[in-house]
Amino acid sequence: MPSSRLLSATVALAAAAALIACGQAPGGSVATTAPDAASQRLTTLTSLDMRVARVAQRLSEANVELCPAVRLAAGWALHSASQYSNELRPLVQSRFGLDGDLPGVLSAPPGSAAEEAGIREGDLIIAVNGTALDPGPARARPAFEGLAANIAVVDRGLAGGATRLDIRRNGQPLSMTVQPHRACGYEVQLNPSDELNARADGRRLFISTALAGFTRSDDELALILGHELAHHVLRHRTWSDVGGAGREANEAAAVSGAGDKETQADRVGLFLAARAGYDTAIAPAFWRRFGAANWRVRYPQLRHASAEARARALEQVQVEIDAKRAAGAPLLP
Ligand SMILES: [Zn+2]
Structure with a gap:
């Protein structure tokens, strides 16, 4: 999980990629409906961005003591006008007040x-x-490097602790100081995909985006992100999950003992979600619903x-969590 600021940028970049594809729809009749379609797609994607940012920030800060990598984070999600397509730029400029490469706050x-x-x-x-951050040149194509350079400046500031920011809100200048929080040092990226x-x-x-959208609540989203964060907490390197077969750098080594690693990540992930205050008693029902929707999981x-086996195992982990809570013991996996 990222300092949510990195999270932000990558999440927003992913959204932009999807939007660019959306804007390329050909055909005469599309021309009249495209602006509404683009507007709706933008709304859906930014809504998912905000949910992922919110859950990632909470998991990341609540579990900082267990994470091998730690950083100082503002916990926000950032994006910029320059990363969107030419067609969508006017839309994001009017909706979010974005300007060139300057980082705009998508979620706080x-x-x-x-x-x-x-x-x-906004x-x-x-x-x-x-x-001063650099608004960058007028760009003919979507570009991320200008925003990335600005985020690097922001990150260097936050790494040093209290950070003074000059911002523009509804065209008015304001100044404020952020006291960054310690958080797990991982980026979270929302990828546009139907898988x-x-x-x-x-x-x-x-x-x-499909899986984030499949989750019906922050509690369910926290199960997925908690499981993935658990791979980091457990120091499982170059790990892939649902739909990620073949992506490992060292396939044979990764597959060896893979079942154990998934069982461990399920167990530790449930603790991470519980430690962040999410309702983990919903986990078995979620895994059964997820299995019904996806044969790879089923x-x-x-x-x-x-x-079904994962749901049953998580029922036992929940018993363990409930027992620790009842005993007033620390929620450590
Ligand atoms: Zn996993």
């Missing part, structure tokens, strides 16, 4: 350092500790047991 989740500092969704970051898919690669967590595979 409740309880995040950004929200505590008074930062709101704020545009102009300067960091007195250093029900999530994975971790040792540095980042990935979840598809039946035993090389890397994991059947959805």
Whole structure:
């Protein structure tokens, strides 16, 4: 999980990629309906971005003591006008007040350092500790490098602790100071995809738009992201999950003992979600519903047991969590 600020950028980039594809729909009749379709797609994607940012920020901060990599984070999600297609840029500029490569706040989740500092969704970051960020050139094509460079400046500021930000809100200048929080040091990326898919690669967590959209609540989303974060906590490197077969750098080594690793990640992931205050008693029902929707999850595979077996195992983990809570013991997996 990222400091949510990195999370933000990659999440927004993924959204932009999907939107670019959306904007390329050919055909005369499409021309009249495309703006509405693009607007709706933008709404759906940014809504998923915000949910993922919110759950990732909470999991990341609640479990910082268990994470091997830690960083100081504002907990926000950022995006920029320059990363969107030419067709969509006017839409995101009017909806989010974005300007060139300058980072705009897509999400400032409740309880995040950004929200505590008074930062709101729609704020545009102009300067960091007195250093002006670069709005960049007029761009003919979607580009991420300008935003990435600006985020690097913001990150260097946050890494040093209290960070003064000059922002623009509804065209008015404001100044505020963020006191960043310690958080697990992983990026979370929302990938536009129709596959029900999530994975971790040792540095980042990935979840598809289809799977994020399949979850019906933050509690369910926390199960998926908690499982992926558990691979990091357990130091399972270059790991892939549902739909990710063949992506490992070292396939044979990864498959060896894979079932054990998935069982461990299910168990530790449930603890991580519980520690962040999510309702984990819903896990068995979620896995049965997930299994009914996806045969790869339903039946035993090389890397994991059947959805039913995982549901039953999670019922036992929940008993363990309930017992620790009743005894007033720390929720450590
Ligand atoms: Zn896994």
